[in-house]
Amino acid sequence: MKVFKFGGTSLGEPEIFRKLPELFGGQGRVVVVLSAISGTTDKLISINDQLRKGNVAEAKDLIMEMERFYSSFIYRMFDWTPVYNEARLFIETRFLKLIGLIDKPFARDVENEILAQGELLSSGLLRCLLKSKNEKFMYLYAPDYLEINDEGQPDVKKLGMKLKEVLNQNPDNDVFITQGFICRNSRGKIDTLGRGGSDFTASLIGAALVVEEIQIWTDVDGVHNNDPRLVEETRSVPELSYEEADELAYFGAKVLHPSCVFPAKRMNIPIRIKNTLNPGAPGTLVHEARKGSTIKAVAVKDGITAIRIRSARMLNAYGFLKKVFEIFEHYKTPIDMISTSEVSVSLTIDNNTSLKEIVSELRELGAVETDEDQTIVCVVGDFMAEKPGVVRMVLNALKEIPVRMISYGGSMNNVSLLLHERDKIRAINALHHQLFLNREIHVN
Ligand code: ASP
Ligand code: MG
Numbered sequence: 001m002k003v004f005k006f007g008g009t010s011l012g013e014p015e016i017f018r019k020l021p022e023l024f025g026g027q028g029r030v031v032v033v034l035s036a037i038s039g040t041t042d043k044l045i046s047i048n049d050q051l052r053k054g055n056v057a058e059a060k061d062l063i064m065e066m067e068r069f070y071s072s073f074i075y076r077m078f079d080w081t082p083v084y085n086e087a088r089l090f091i092e093t094r095f096l097k098l099i100g101l102i103d104k105p106f107a108r109d110v111e112n113e114i115l116a117q118g119e120l121l122s123s124g125l126l127r128c129l130l131k132s133k134n135e136k137f138m139y140l141y142a143p144d145y146l147e148i149n150d151e152g153q154p155d156v157k158k159l160g161m162k163l164k165e166v167l168n169q170n171p172d173n174d175v176f177i178t179q180g181f182i183c184r185n186s187r188g189k190i191d192t193l194g195r196g197g198s199d200f201t202a203s204l205i206g207a208a209l210v211v212e213e214i215q216i217w218t219d220v221d222g223v224h225n226n227d228p229r230l231v232e233e234t235r236s237v238p239e240l241s242y243e244e245a246d247e248l249a250y251f252g253a254k255v256l257h258p259s260c261v262f263p264a265k266r267m268n269i270p271i272r273i274k275n276t277l278n279p280g281a282p283g284t285l286v287h288e289a290r291k292g293s294t295i296k297a298v299a300v301k302d303g304i305t306a307i308r309i310r311s312a313r314m315l316n317a318y319g320f321l322k323k324v325f326e327i328f329e330h331y332k333t334p335i336d337m338i339s340t341s342e343v344s345v346s347l348t349i350d351n352n353t354s355l356k357e358i359v360s361e362l363r364e365l366g367a368v369e370t371d372e373d374q375t376i377v378c379v380v381g382d383f384m385a386e387k388p389g390v391v392r393m394v395l396n397a398l399k400e401i402p403v404r405m406i407s408y409g410g411s412m413n414n415v416s417l418l419l420h421e422r423d424k425i426r427a428i429n430a431l432h433h434q435l436f437l438n439r440e441i442h443v444n
Contacts, residue, residue, distance in 0.1 A: 001029040001211045005180060005202035008038030009219035010276035011122050014077035021130060023217065023279060024175065029167075031140075031205050032177045034126060035198040036118025037073070040066070041181075044115050051106045051114075059102050067095045070121065077125065083132035090124050109189045116190050119179035119198070126177050137175035140166065143184035146201065148193070150186055156263070160208035167209070178205075199257035203271070207263035214264055214271045216256065222273045222284030223248060223255050225297040226432045230425050233437060237296050238282060241289035243413045244296055244380050245271070251299035251378040261286065295381035295390065298431050302421055304336070304374040305352055306404055307359070310344040311366025320365070321345065327361045337376060337407045337416055346405050348376065348418060374404060375424045379415045379431065391415060397434035401427050 004024045011017045011034065024030045036044075043066050050059040070091050078084040098117055104110050123139070130137045145162035147155045166176070180198020185191035193200050199216055206214035220228075222236035223245070240248070242265035249258040255273055264271050270287040314320045324345060328335055331354035338347045344366075349355075355370070362368045383390045391408055394415050405418035419427055 001031075001209060002027055003031045003033060003202050003206040003209075003211050003214045004217065005033040005198055005215065006035065006217045006276065007198065007219070008035045008040070010217045011035070011125075012038040014073055016276055017125070018077060018129065020126070020276075021133060021135065023276070025135070029174050030176070031163075031209070031211075032126070032175065033180045033198060033202045033205065034119060034122045034177070035180050037122050040118035040121065041115065041195070044118055047102070048106075048111045048114055051102060051110075054106075056102055060099070063095065063098050063102070066098075067091070070095075074125070078128065078132065080132060083128060086131070087125060087128045090128060091121070094121055094124065112185075112192060113190050115192050116179075116182040119181050123177055123179045130175070130177070135175065136173060137177055138166070138170055138173050140176055140178040142179045142182045142201065143190055146183040146204070148183050148185055148191060152194070154183065154193075154204055156204065156208060159204060163205065163208055193259075196257040197259075199260035200263075203260040203263040206269050206271075207267040210267055211269060214269055216260075216271060216273045217276045218255055218273060219275060219277055220255065221275045221278055221281040223297065225436055226428055227298075227300065231429055231432045234432070236281070237284050239285045239287065239289055240296060241382060241413070242286060243411065244289075244382065245286040247378060247380045247411070247414045248297055248299050251301045251376065251380070255284075256286075289382070295379060295383075295393075295435050297380050298428055298435070299378050299380060300424060300428060301336075301350065301376045301378070302424070304348050304350055304376050304418065305355060306346055306348050306371040306374050306418055307362070308344055308346045308369045308371075309362050309366045310369075312343060313366065314343050314345070323365055324362065327358055330361075331358050333358060337405055337418060339405045339407060348374065348405070371404065371420075373421045374418050375421045375427075377417045377419060377424070377427050377431070379417075379435065380413055383412050383415075393434055394431065397430045398427055401430070 006020060024032050043062060047059045047062045050062065074084065074087040074091060078087050094117060101110055101114055127139050146159055149155065180201035181192050183191055183193060202214055202216065223240065224234045225237050226234045228234045242261050245256060246261045249256040249261060268288055270285055272283055272285050274283040275281050309324060333349050333351055333354055336348045336350060359368050359370060379394055401419060401423050403417050403419055407416040
């Protein structure tokens, strides 16, 4: 059994969407998890933003705009009249529902229900498509089997039990289609797993059913060894360990959602990242990789703020860092990189929402300086085998670029460097040449 997850861009054009059954058909038993068609969740968020401001008319305009998009989408997707009519009726019903939602008093539950419409639309269209092909399949409504608690954590046990029950009761059925991202919360209301959460759904289902493989279908040939938009001659990485994939998912590789790796890793299930636009390409396989491989990829994360706290009270003192961390904890702000000296500590955050409050509390502990517009450049790989040379090569590549912080040794899978955003492109190109093309370039 396998899980196939299709992202928004795999559904974004009717011509591509129509071909999806060729990708998961004939593969034995499969669960097909769909995201919303690309752009849809963003639109639903804008509708919510308007409703929050009380702009019901603007929200309605956005819904009409969306409905026009979907009308033309199905017109291009279904050329056989009876199926087209069925899809038309389906779309009309969904948009009536959406219009009905905006008339309700705006509250968290309404917001979530609006957000859920994207995945309901895409999975409903797949249902029409499979019916038109006379394929045998079952449609599963995600909130029936995926529940989260008050912390947003999924109930993995219940998920496994419910899904296994459905599978056992339908032994002759091979194809199960469902929605990513949406679920039910502890109050019994529709909720979501957060942006990009469909990968997480796929991984949770794969782990619960202990499938042979989870395939994440996207619009690139797997994870690239550097950002192809900013660096020439990048290529896709054939395999990654779970740890390497974890690091890359956080550092903006954007191909995998950060929480997607954990469930698969726990059950040792391979994740294969494939390209819907180029299905023949091998993509990237994330699995329990052999040790002894080398540097795999460079990834970056922008929008980082560095905070340095200097205090003579740190000297030979214990408990100082605890006080620092408590402030971040209080403001629910995760810390990414840390680097300490005897009398100061530097750390980075990627969420500035409470920066002012955090800094003002930190000032009670010592002198505080902040630097915004920083970038974390992260070199990912398995450094056990190459240990003696990695840091030297990285620093050698960056010898002409000011580096604000370095972090190495937190895991054997990454070297992270903090630099100013304006130096990012130079830095990742220099690293690319040094680490993957074995050529040095002059970076000035
Ligand atoms: N549709 C949701 C989003 O855009 C979930 C996903 O695509 O993974 O965030
Ligand atoms: Mg995604």
